Amino acid sequence: MDPTRTLEGYLELARPGNAVAAGALTFVGSFVAGGLDAPVAVVFAVVATAAATAAGNAVNDYFDREIDAVNRPGRPIPSGRVPARGAAAYAGVLFAVATAAAVTLPPLALGIAVANLLALLAYTQVFKGLPAVGNVVVAYLTGSTFLFGAAAVGGLSGPTWTLFGLAATATFAREVVKDVEDVAGDREEGLRTLPIVAGERPALALATAAMAVAALASALPYLRGTFGAAYLAVVVPADAAMLGATAWGFRDPATAQRWIKRGTFLAAIAFVAGRATVVVA
Known part of the structure; x- marks a missing residue:
């Protein structure tokens, strides 16, 4: 297997554009809540969000690999660039990074992070196939990036x-x-x-x-x-x-x-x- 193609596959698996965008939304939540006086907390919140989003993308692709073989065969797992087990391990590392950043934040922010992690893990296996429920879960997870950013600096x-x-x-x-x-x-x-x-x-x-x-x-x-x-x-x-x-x-x-x-x-x-x-x- 071509190492360059494999590396590109892992990078694509994380959807870096989406991860960075999610981190940016967390920053917006912190800014709207008036959090520029707590820059360290903002940085950790942004890192936690970006890493968790990347991990969630990898988990989603792991569980959706058979669906993607029909809808999006060019994605990393169905295209053969990333093995399914490698994607799962990659997600685990990214979740560990997100957790390490989140535990430095106030209790409310940590609580939101824990709730989001549980929702994210349950989404593909439990909620995704339920009419509208999966859509609501994803909607909450996206909107909560703003709540997480605000909670990281002390207020909603x-x-x-x-x-x-x-x-x-x-x-x-x-x-x-x-x-x-x-x-x-x-x-x-x-x-x-x-x-x-x-x-x-x-x-x-x-x-x-x-x-x-x-x-x-x-x-x-x-x-x-x-x-x-x-x-x-x-x-x-x-x-x-x-x-x-x-x-x-x-x-x-x-x-x-x-x-x-x-x-x-x-x-x-x-x-x-x-x-x-x-x-x-």
Whole structure:
């Protein structure tokens, strides 16, 4: 086996882009909670999130290797670049790194980390094949990166909860759209995802409705006077991108789920902008 291809396979298994992005979201949670006075805690929280996300990606690919052989044969395990046992061991090392970083943080942050780890391990074996339940678990895990970042510096503020809700709802919508994209492989594996059980169009209608509610709720920090015009100027196009992309899932699920993800990060930037103007003022 070519060592270069194997190394590339392990790197791809971790999805470094996703891991770094998750770490960035944790930083946003810390910043929104006013945590710049605790830089060491922020660093450990970011490392814990990035390592746990990478580990979760590896675990997911380990358990999904037969499904991926149909839906995504180029991924590291079905393509033969990474052995299944190697992927499991790799995930274990990454989880150890995440744990070592998390134990340095306050009890609330550590509690969130433990809950997330249990949810992550149970996701593929227990929740993934249940209609909508697996989507909700992934949505929580994504949104909780903001809660974890805030807890690492000592507090969960109102804007942090709003950010959690917006990110979780956007992720739920994206996961439903992805399930529509993956119907063929999921049906072959006997999974009971929402599009398979309820139908593709009803599932997409639910995702669009949920996104619309989240977009309306994102106005709360502005209406309450917590954040000002800078926040509104960024969150409105973010909401428009996420809502429009979810609706686009009826035509092109693959493109839609990518744009929902981009909209989520734009929404996170809105909270950064809102918090930054408060700090400057």
